[in-house]
Amino acid sequence: MTAPESATESRLSSGGLAPVLVSVWATIGVLVWLVIRSADDVTYGYYGGPFALAAGAFACHRIVRAGELARPVRTFWLRLEFAAASLALTAVIALARANNNTGMSIWVAVPMMLGVSLLLAAFLGLPAPRRTALCWLRGTLDTLTIAIASALIFWYVVLDLAPAGTSLSDKVIAAVVGVGGVLLLVVVGKSAAAPETVVDPAALRVLTTGPVTCVAGTILLIAGDDRSRLALSVLALPLTGAAMCIGAYLQRRALTRPSASSFPARSVFDMLPFAAVIATAGLVITVSAQDMNARQRIVIIGALLITGCVVARQLLSLRENTLALRGIRRQQAELERLALSDNLTGLPNRTRFLVALGERLDAGLPAAAVLIDVDDFKMINDTIGPAAGDQLLFQVSQRLRERCTGDEMPARLGGDEFAVLLADGDPVAAEAAANRLLLALADPFRVGEQQLLLHASAGIAIPGDGEGADEVLRNADIAMYAAKESGKASFVRFEPRMRDDMINHATLAGELRNGIARGELRLLYQPVFDLVTGRLHGCEALVRWQHPSRGFVSPGEFIPVAERSGLIVPLGAWVLREACEQLARWRSEYGPGAVEAVNVNVAVRQLRATGFVDEVAAVLSDTGLTSRNLILEVTESSVVDGWQVQEALQALHDMGVRLALDDFGTGQSSLSLLRAFPVDVLKLDKSFVDGIADGADRGRLAVAAAVAQLAEHLQLKAVAEGIETQGQLDRLRDIGYRYGQGFFMAKPLPAADCGALMAADPVAAA
Structure with missing residues (x-):
């Protein structure tokens, strides 16, 4: 983990633990008070609620401010912050009315229901997969079933156990709060069990503490004895505050670890509609036993037995569907793993x-x-x-x-x-x-x-x-x-300029393709001289591009584009045919005075191309030349490119085409390379010719001399490139070079000018 990531995790941990400690200690303080409390004054037991819920609001506020949260998660915790503030107000009012705790007061119920409503809004606002009309109808029916059943149970069971003298308004308020708590419990549970949840599932499960304590507290406030009523009265809100603090802490911790996809089993909260039906059936039996005669009770009991059978049948179907869904989810997980991972390495793809x-x-x-x-x-x-x-x-x-x-x-x-x-x-x-x-x-x-x-x-x-x-x-x-x-x-x-360069390369590649088709390319010929006699010995074909709007385009600009785009293959094919046709014209015009062979550079992608050897043979046949009239120049890096290149070079050598190793000394030069590669010519790179005249650079001189001796012992032809001065020419000739080329003797020339050299007197080389 890098330093910034460690700092982020430290900040998240430290920012989340303080509210957790405050809320937990507030809850523990209430528990201790319940053990050692005085029977005369219950005010102290209500102090834990404001502290715990204030800590909960602070924890939610801190996580809302965290920059690492996605917008849906931030909205969820913002609504929880408002809910915590509303429940904190409830705790303050409960503290003020601590010694008048005879039921559910409207002053306590209103901010409590506001807090419950905000919690419902938070969970209902979480992103969910697209639902069909049937899914919405099923959800609405489940909600109505649970709401009606819980309302009936509160009204006929819980409120019947209320102390004598409890007002109707207190009963209604208790029923509304209790039913709201049950619905909130269902919503929270379903959100925690949903595989698509964007909030940390562990945090959602912790937050179920809130609705559970809401339901239990409402029941005990109405129907419990004095001791249990007091215990839940003072513990419900601190427990809710602690749950919010712990949930916020778990959410912040989740930001520092990678997310993982999960496929949880069907939630136990899906069973609540069936539980509501069964509970309502039991309630109907109980009520009917009091107010109906025997025949009516038998009819009611029979109807309820039929309902029970239907519910049991649905439960069996639900179990079958659950097992089938588990199998589908396992297969889905396996298919997802196969679709999203690399078979060879096991890494993500x-x-x-x-x-x-x-x-x-x-x-x-x-x-x-x-x-x-x-x-x-x-x-x-x-x-x-x-x-x-x-x-x-x-x-x-x-x-x-x-x-x-x-x-x-x-x-x-x-x-x-x-x-x-x-x-x-x-x-x-x-x-x-x-x-x-x-x-x-x-x-x-x-x-x-x-x-x-x-x-x-x-x-x-x-x-x-x-x-x-x-x-x-x-x-x-x-x-x-x-x-x-x-x-x-x-x-x-x-850097953005790299994209611009890539676009320019792509544009240039398109123009080059058109240029090849429209005949915008031409060849110049770099003469190769005999350094002893001064006569023209050969020539190297060099491609040039005269763009209609850009003007002259340097080979250093368009050759890399051709290699990267693959156009080097058709470009190289055109150069090969054009050079061979020109040599045939020279030999026809100048006879024995014409050069014996023309040098043509070949790229590694040409050598890899299927049928390149056959293409060379076809060009030689079409132009009336023999294999001795062609020298193909390759670089050292292309020689070691792979078995396809090696096979192509060996086939060309067997055909009789001579092969020259261009820019020798700058790449992977080795004796093993010369032994494995069927080379005929070594071309010393210009970098070893520069500075060789005065002998100051003894390293370059030593390399140049070694290459000349190596060529002599291996019976290869050695050619020095880039000769620019008389001193360089003299020194190269002295250390054993017979052939050379460079601007000192001649620059690359048009075909007519190069042909004129074939009929001219030898260049002065003394």
Whole structure:
């Protein structure tokens, strides 16, 4: 748990315990007074009510002010605050009339009924699932059944036990308060048992203390003996206040723990309508036994027996329905678990993650999303096999589960993509969590007999105003790709400009697609010279884009867009065919003076594409060239991309097409790579050519010399890129480089200018 979360929980706990202690001690004080009380003065027993209910009102007020509450929950506790204030007024009036306690006074009953009405409004105002007209009718009938039965019982049973001389108004008031308490008990019980409740169920169950004490207190105030009447008179309101304080405390504690879906069994309060029917039947039997003759009583008793049979039949049906409902709910819970969890890892899936994130956003609670993607997982999966790859993903999920705190929810979105939902919207805390999770994945993994070292990239998104769960996750995805582009094994927090960049990329991708179709692209050719003779040895095809409105678009701008959008495949196909057709025209025009081969850059997505080898063969056949007339340049990262790329490269090599390793020295250069890869040409990266002329940078000079010697021993052709000065050319030639290219000798040229070099004299290279 982060520091802000700990502070929140501490604040919630400290703010809720003080009212609980006050109300509990007030109730205990009343109990102690009942044990040691004086028979002459009962005033002291009524002091507990005002204190306990004032504490209850304060506890409800404090929770209403908590910023972490959703609006329906805040409204519920606001109404409870008003109810507690009304009942506190009741307690004060009861204290003032303590020595005149001969029944239910209207001065006590009015604020008490106001408090009961506010409690009813609070519970009836809780959000509920959409109900049909039949559901409303069933609920109305249940309410009328319970209300009529409880009114009859109060009138014919409880009030008959009232002391002689009790006024009719006191009886009516007692009956109204008692019936209201019964109805409130039903409403509270049903709300506590409802699976869709937004208020903490434990808090709702505690709040049933209020209506229970209301009903019991009303009965004993009318029909009880002096001792029981006094006990409930002084304990009912303190118990209600304590229940409110404890309920508010449980609600505040619930804010610091994740919510869980539950499917409770049918509530015992559903049995109350049947209990009301049975109780009324017993009352009818009792009354009829006093006022009717034998034949009439037999008819009444027979009718009631039939009613009892119907009730028993309904109870059996209710039990069958309850068992069936339990089975349906178990199946529903299992289906929900399967629908919202990932089969491989057991983590929540994308749907569950979006639901949880959406719930926090709808409730106005702080949140953040961290999207984690394992770098180069496809290559690892192709190397170790799908089964071992699944095992690795399971270990990644376990590592994330272990390193997440109690209020963080890890999820698997699909493939090698994971996400973690944070309960803190602070950017610093979110970045600290992302760093913690990436460090957790940096430790080696053991899969079978292999020990693998992984690294991952992460994107962080903090929800903005009005953003939904899908948009937040999309922002995290954008930030994650930004982390990959910045070098992988890192995290990036989303910024709005990234979305603008993504939109610009998408726009540029659409224009590039149209540009390919409309012929807006053209090729320039970078000559490759023999550094000893100065003659033109070859040329590298470089694509350029002249946009009709943007003007010249740099390859550094549209090539990444093409790679990300997949347009690199049709773009590369056009470059391959255009370059080969141009070489065929040169060879037709210049004969032996033309270059033997043309170099064409190939992206890894082209090598992964099915049928690429056949495409190369078809282009060579259509243009009348042989495999010796084509050199395909690939980067070191594409060579180790996976088995599909390796098979394609081997097939091209077997066909006779020469392969050049471009930008050699900047990637995963190793002797094992050269042994496994069927390479023909090594192209030394420009970064090792810069600064080599004066010999000041001995490190670059050493690398350049080592690459030349390595190429010589492996019988490979070595080509130096980026030659810009005579000094660089001389030094490279001295350490063993036969071929080179760069602006010093020639910039990328149109096809006609490059063809003119084929007929010209050798470039001065001495």
